[in-house]
Amino acid sequence: MPQTAIIYIRVSSAEQKDGLGLERQKTKAFEFAAEHSWHVEKIISDEGKSAFHGANMLEGAALHQFEVEARQGLHKGKVLVVEHINRLSRQGAKQAAQLIWSLNGFGVDVATFSASDRHIYRAGDGGDMIDIFKVVILADQAHQESKVKSGYTKATWEKRFAAMADGTQTKPIPHTPTWIDRIDGKLVLNAHRTAVLNEIYDLYINGVGIHRIVTILNDRGEAGWSTAVNRSKNGWFYSYVWRLLTKRAVLGEYVTGDGKTIAADFYPQAITAEKFNRAQVALSMRKSNRKVPATRNNSLLTKLVYCSECGGGAHYEETGHRDQTYKRKNGEIAHYRRQRYRRLRCDRARRKHNCDNPTILKYDVIEKTVLDELLPRLVDRPQEDRAVKELRASAAELARQIAVKQQQQSNLLDALGDSASKAVMARLAALEAETEAQQNELEAKNKQLDVLLAAPSDKDDTALIAGLRAELESQDDEVRTYARGRVNIALRRLLHRIEITPYDTFIIWPDEDTWWRFDENGTLLDGEQIWRAA
Template sequence: MTDLPPIRSNTKPAYIYARFSSAEQAKGYSLERQLSTARSYIESKGWQFADQMTDEGRSAFHGSNRDEGAALFEFEAKARAGHFKNGCILVVENIDRLSRQGPKAAAQLIWALNENGVDVATYHDDQLYRADASDMLEIFGLIIKASVAHDESEKKSKRAKASWDKKYEGIAAGSKKAITQNVPAWLVVTPEKDIIEDKRRVAVVREIFNAYVEGIGLHTIMKRLNERGEPAFSGKATSKGWSKSAINHVLSNRSVLGEFATQQGKHIPVVYYPQIITLDLFNQAEAMRATKSKTGGSSKSQGNNLFAGIARCEHCEGPMGFIRDGGVSRYTTASGEKKVYKSKGHSYLICDAARRGFGCDNKAHTPYRVIEAATLQQLLWATVEEQPDTSNPKADAIRSNLDAALHNIDLKHRQIGNIIDSMAEAPSKAMAARVAALETEIETLQAECATLQKELAIESSAPSTFDDLAELRDLTELLESEDEDIRRAARLRTNASLKRVLDHMTVDRTGKFVVMSMDVGVWEFDRTGQRIGGQAL
């Protein structure tokens, strides 16, 4: 290491790197302090300031400030690509800001930067690690400093973990006091550390859940909120409004049920936050999300295609696309007058791959209205006299797997009890090892049970086939409503119900289409919508 002599400003540009890893440092203006001090330091040395880089909320102890997307990652990549081959200076507060992963990682980083023309200056101790240095004392000094920084970080990490563990134990014991100001966006923390509802935001969350369960897509919900100027939950003045990902985050956030998750994502099985959504409504939304993830389909849909995410090509098994011809035509008469002609147009289903010329020859344009009318009419006719069927095969299968897992847990507990009884008479290391192995197996089974219980709750909350068919009957008259909002909502809800009722729908190159529901029946229709085969189940 050497003291830093002034360098003429026209020789090497100086880049500032600042980083912090925690919200507490952010509130303490860590970045502003680092950047301001670094600028002053550069001026005192007579160097030429080139640019500054920051990594907010990234840990050097875990190395996330060197992951792809981080500012330091980009700087390293430029250095390795020869961007600084004519030399530059990287100015940081201390080695800790670059790496706390131990002496080896820190030395490798500094060495790699030096090898690519980058001097590293630390203003905290006024040291310079030169790219052209040959003094091994610099490397030894760097290793010692990095080792001390790593040890200190490890101590801090352990102290922080112990502190958080104590807070989590309090929550598990029933405490409902806030342990941090960071709570779900629809809640606020009082000066007394009580967690209470933000009434307006809670109403927005409930609106999102209710709309989604009714079949309204993410895009439409997003558009509604933005059009009426509903503030997004980011709380930032620069917020660009609601996005589909933000709405999806609300729908998947179990905090609405009052559940609390640790920083590592582990759920503590108590109601900690105020519960603002019922478990049944949450599970209905989860069932809807599961349906959409399996079938796909655009959330921007206007509801024109009731079979979006359902109809597939008989030949390539790819999705059938919805197209419409006609529309607006503009032309000029012999006298030079410009005219506009609006035709009603016709809608068709066509294999999307064939339409794009991508490996399928099923170019049949099957009239959409024919498919819609024939399918809905057949579904409703087949169930007019049907009695409610409360069975749920999927839920029954999950329940069976859950019962088996619980039975296995009980058996393993009994095995442990028998081994412990035997150990009382003749203890052995083999028996102790077997008990440990059984306990591990029980933990695995308990995790499996937790997953199955969630799946069962979601499946049980999904509407039955009878419920969906009843909804289809109720919505039929609204599918062609003159009120655009009513029509669109009815068609989106119908699409959501059809995704649950229909298991299979294909269209071949002759325009023939097959519709199958494992709970209702299977039917075959020709291009005109005439039924040519199939039966009710």
């Protein structure tokens, strides 16, 4: 009976681009298995997993899963076919040897088929010395090769970054954004993709969730942009749209993987700074971005209502919102709209978990109170957002400290003269490092401030809500869901929170210092206005 073989193939992210590495390994592996009359059970692969950093041995990787299954005895008597030891590990001789011996110990042979490493490490050989030396030598060679390549790659990128920063980079850079074409050596915006990119931003800013955006693009047959092998054929994905909404490359910036901005205008700008910042505001307010069925997306007050006792979120429940269809005796089809009930209560109290707030309020009363009673009071609210104030003050203080340190550096340079005091030089170096750190912090704060200032004004938000009032109860699920999503985002900018109290009342906080209390019917009881009049 022929031995069962499982083929393992791996490519790093650098090899993954054209997919040829996968096909070559697969073809050679099948040829090698045929030579030994092995029956190939399946192929497992790790695409874009680095063996130098051990990514293919982490949870979620195919090789990791295979080892777990082998440990459970699921692959005893089989052979793992791989091109070279370096496909298993590039972390050094010890790690590679341990992996192969571990698999051998679980009854799995390991076979390599490259010209330089054509060998079968048998499970029953009991640790043959030739095998041991062979594994150690080949694994160490693989580790040293990867170390050299890693150093070379790092040096190459450091040189590129320096050229980008001073504007002298002319050679093509890997991973050019997918909305940019290279024409005659120049980076040029792709008109169609730039239009789609702006559409994605506009939709998200206006309250359309990422899942819905993905559906819109796929429904109309918009070709995917992913550069991964065969990935673009599968249309649009949530993760890809999310990356488009967060990548600063749309502004023209080149930002490294660790968040360092190398150049502010390296690429042609596809999205305005104002639009990008508004999208970041929306992202910060919709952190979960989870998919919600159209028939469930009916609350304007999502992420706004909390319990005054335990601080937990409120539970929104809706019953009877669907039409009932039935056939009369004469065969006529009739539609009956059931009475709809919508309620809000403390979710923890509902689940009897660390809260006994008994209040259950009619959702429609709170919604009507917010829209009809409270919003008109907020239109001319003069105060600046507290977060903006604090950020401005913090940025101003940082700018002052930077100016002081720069003056100290200037004074030290003047005092240094022609002498080369080690103490002065050390102090100067320390000041330069402190100044650089504070300048980076100031840059980050200014970006945060830009995002906060990009939020629409209270007047803009109330005008938007007024313009969408007619669509909030539309019978068309698509129209209603879109309108209510936009209004929810606007309300979350306008209001701080709404609290359900244990006394059949609710309190609306437009900000942290102002409040109004209403009874279960939406009648104003007390709050800021009454307090001011007293």
